[in-house]
Amino acid sequence: MKLQSIFIYILVLGCTVTSCKKEITEQTANAQALNPVNIDADAGLWKPILLTSATEFAVAAPAATNLPGYTAEINEIKSWQKNMGEQERKLINYWGAGAVLRWNEITRGLVAKYNLPPYQNPDGTYPIPDASNPFNNPQFPFANPPYASRAYAYISAAVYDALVAAWHYKKVYNRSAPYKINTTVNALLPTSDLPSYPSEDAAVVGVMVEMLKLFFPTEQAFIQQKATEHKNVRVMAGVNIRSELEAGEALGKLVAQKFITRARGDRAGAAVGTPALWQQLETQMAATGETPWISQESPKRPPMLPLFGRVRTWLFDSLTMVTSIRPKAPPSTKSEQFKKETEEVLHYSKNATRQEIAIVHFWADGVATATPPGHWNAIAADDFISQRYSEVRWARNMALLNMSLMDAAIACWDAKTFYFNPRPSQVNPEIKTITGLPNFPSYTSGHSTFSGAAATILGHIIPARKQAYENMAKEASLSRLYGAIHYRSDCEEGLKCGNAIGAYAITRARTDGAE
Amino acid sequence: MKQLQLHKLFLLLVTIAAGFCAKGQTDIDAILMEKNAFCIGPGYSYSSWKNYWEGTKKRDNLNLGTVSAQTFAVMGNYGITNKLNALFNIPYVVTKASAGTLKGQQGMQDLSLMLKYRPINKKIGDARLAVFGLIGGSLPMTNYVADFLPLSIGNRSKTAMARLMVDYYYNSKWFATASASYVYRSNIELDRNSYYTDRQVLSNQVQMPNATSFNIRAGYRTQWLIAEAILNNWTTQGGFDITQNNMPFPSNRMNATSVGLNIKYVLKKIPQLSLTGGAGNVIAGRNVGQSFNANAAVFYVLDLSKKEKKVNTSNN
Structure with a gap:
């Protein structure tokens, strides 16, 4: 019958729809193989961050290429290439986009x-993640924004120092890539005049393996698997022999130790505070006549890392932070301006447009995300890909960005604890939030501080994008007002403070020898 | 429809039929409207939960309290022929959390359309056996936010579904209906450009797992009264578990089994008019709220045939 056939037709159509492909192409999945515009041959002269000099750790000279050992290493390349399959090609495409890029992405995923946030104990207190017992509940770490900013900063800075050292030895030993020495080797990634000993990719691997042991101790199996994959790609692509990787990895590991030593002594371990301190922050602020911050969570959760403001900074000293970076006091909670600003928050809580709500969610970077510092890493990475930087320049720019972001976290958390200002929804419960309410004081906005710092240094690194970064930072900052979790003052002062921090990163950038 | 928003389980779990017309008709029952009859009516449903499953672990959340969803809908069913019906549902959803600071959401949710066809209707002694095939789908009517669970009003996925249903009707009084469905769910787009499932994804697109569902309902059915008990199951084909203290995400593995009761009553004095009501509860689940649901609706049958104005109330 006619109807019957129509029905069957629609059914068949439905089945076709059902088999629709759902594959998603991710932002950097098809990033081109890294083929730098400039190999930065003299980057060994750039100023390291913690290393006393590029030669602080020795790298032994490579064995001569006319010895049988070298031929054996070339044979490893050939044996990989002989059995190249789809999986190997995929790995080459993935890692070929860049060592700094891919490990930055992996770190963001771990964050x-x-x-x-840890789940509460039965008695209403909260367990504190413990680095010495990372597998237990609660898992270690709780990679919140300050924690994340610190991980990104140490990792990026260590990668940069390791690559400056690697570039130094590349120039010293001037060993050509295997495909130049032995013309029967196929290069499956872009060729380069950059000397290949020690391997820059392996230097990154060495740093990452060590640094991630510190920041994500329960992920070692996963990280080792990635490390092995990455190193094998360099061999199978014909761009490194095994001993170049071993030298690079060893160098990276040594450099990482220096950063780990700094991390162990940077006071972050004490940032969580104590029950006595949490109470004291509240009572001492109440004693001044101001309304202190009180957790809006149930059960009440202690403020996130209240002593993170005392962690050691990268770009300026702690005295500078207190004297010239700490924002001025917020409007008194008894002032007319505070009242007005609270009303503005209520307005957005009730009337935010769909477009403003989209901005809130775009920048929210809350629970289970790479955090605002991670978001700015993603923004930077997307732009760095198109700039076709050398690995060492990638690392240098990421280090500048992430030192700015960590210093922004420190300065912002210093202000949060110092002023201990209540959230809008605390002073007016009618204010409902369009995103999760962060569990720490309001003034200043972390998103604003992070974004101000990131936009400033990125605008220096890629001047053509300066205005775009500033617009993004402003949007990220206001997203917290639209989301009804911050007053306008939090956003504006945070942005300014971030800009000031970014300026210190520019000062460093101008003198590190890379410009 | 009525079985509406199966895919918005976390919140709504209105899985236990919400409405009937005088001549029956939901997309999950074995009743058809006659040719040219058009049944339409408003419906209301309320669902709420305090406990939910975080993966397989049951817990509450003091920062949400009780999460509720109210659905105001207009539902309709038109008899294209005696064997083929078209059904629609237009819901407006309002959500709320009784504790915490998160703002409840509201808005027009997803339009759903369904074709219901009965190729087989056989008498076997005192009983009758009917087989139905249904196809349909849904699509969001507004640009609501999907990425704000558990308070989102829906998940924005466009769906296409196919259902096979068998009805056994004994002595014109007792019945049992069983159905199985497959639901294709399109990818959705978020306002953000990265998110974590069981890995970090650098995209604003979310791959939504498809789902299967079965429904068994049995009880008493005449043209004046229907009383039935219902068992429903919804199983997501893939997706990931909510991690500890994380928020739910649209592509979670959301599974739920619920039981419920429904009653439909046709007014003898005005046989075009019927009242329906029902309630149910989720008894097992994964990454969904353990919700209680209650619903009510009023329906009126219009005869849209041009020839003669008559209401045939005989049972199909």
Whole structure:
């Protein structure tokens, strides 16, 4: 019958729809193989961050290429290439986009995975993640924004120092890539005049393996697997022999130790505070006549890392932070301006447009995300890909960005604890939030501080994008007002403070020898 | 429809039929409207939960309290022929959390359309056996926010579904209906450009797992009264578990089994008019709220045939 056939036709159509492909192409999945515009041959002269000099750790000279050992290493390349399959090609495409890029992405993924607040104890207190017992509940770490900013900063800075050292030895030993020495080797990634000993990719691997042991101790199996994959790609692509990787990795590990030593002594371990301190922050602010911050969570959760403001900074000293970076006091909670600003928050809580709500969610970077510092890493990475930087320049720019972001976290958390200002929804419960309410004081906005710092240094690194970064920072900052979790003062002062921090990063950038 | 928003389980779990017309008709029952009859009416449903499953672990959340969803809908069913019906549902959803600071959401949710066809209707002694095929789908009517669970009003996925249903009707009084469905769910787009499932994804697109569902309902059915008990299951084919203290996400593995009761009553004095009501509860689940649901609706049958104005109330 006619109807019957129509029905069957629609059914068949439905089935076709059902088999629709759902594959998603991710932002950097098809990033081109890294083929730098400039190999930065003299980057060994750039100023390291913690290393006393590029030669602080020795790298032994490579064995001569006319010895049988070298031929054996070339044979490893050939044996990989002989059995090249689809899986190997995929790995080459993935890692070929760049060592700094891919490990930055991996770090962001780990941050997102661990960015979950601990679940309360039966008695209403909260367990504190413990680095010495990372597998237990609660898992270690809780990769919240300050924690994440610190991980990104140490990792990026260590990668940069390791690559400056690697570039130094590349120039010293001037060993050509295997495909130049032995013309029967196929290069499956872009060729380069950059000397290949020690391997820059392996230097990054060495740093990452060590640094991630510190920041994500429960992920070692995963990280080792990635490290092995990355190193094998360099061999199978014909761009490194095994001993170049071993030298690079060893160098990276040594450099990482220096950063780990700094991290162990940077006071971050004490940032969580104590029950006595949490209470004291509240009572001492109440004693001044101001309304102190009180957790809006149930059960009440202690403020996130209240002593993170005392952590050691990268770009300026702690005295500078207190004297010239700490924002001025927020409007008194008894002032007319405070009242007006609270009303503005209520307005957005009730009337935010769909477009403003989209801005809130775009920049929210809350629970289970790479955090605002991670978001700015993603923004930077997307632009760095198109700039076709050398690995060492990638690392240098990421280090500048992430030192700015960590210093922004420190300065912002210093202000939060110092002023201990209540959230809008605390002073007016009618204010409902369009995103999760962060569990720490309001003034200043972390998103604003992070974004101000990131936009400033990125605008220096890629001047053509300066205005775009500033617009993004402003949007990120206001997103917290639209989301009804911050007053306008929090956003504006945070942005200014971030800009000031970014300026210190520019000062460093101008003198590190890379410009 | 009525079985509406199966895919918005976390919140709504209105999985236990919400409405009937005088001549029956939901997309999950074995009743058809006659040719040219058009049944339409407003419906209301309320669902709420305090406990939910975080993966397989059951817990509450003091920062949400009780999460509720109210759905105001207009539902309709038109008899294209005696064997083929078209059904629609237009819901407006309002959500709320009784504790915490998160703002409840509201708005027009997803339009759903369904064709219901009965190829087989056989008498076997005192009983009758009917087989139905249904196809349909849904699509969001507004640009609501999907990425704000558990308070989102829906998940924005466009769906296409196919259902096979068998009805056994004994002595014109007792019945049992069983159905199985497959639901294709399109990818959705978020306002953000990265998110974590069981890995970090650098995209604003979310791959939504498809789902299967079965429904068994049995009880008493005449043209004046229907009383039935219902068992429903919804199983997501893939997706990931909510991690500890994380928020739910649209592509979670959301599974739920619920039981419920429904009653439909046709007014003898005005046989075009019927009242329906029902309630149900989720008894097992994964990454969904353990919700209680209650619903009510009023329906009126219009005869849209041009020839003669008559209401045939005989049972199909």
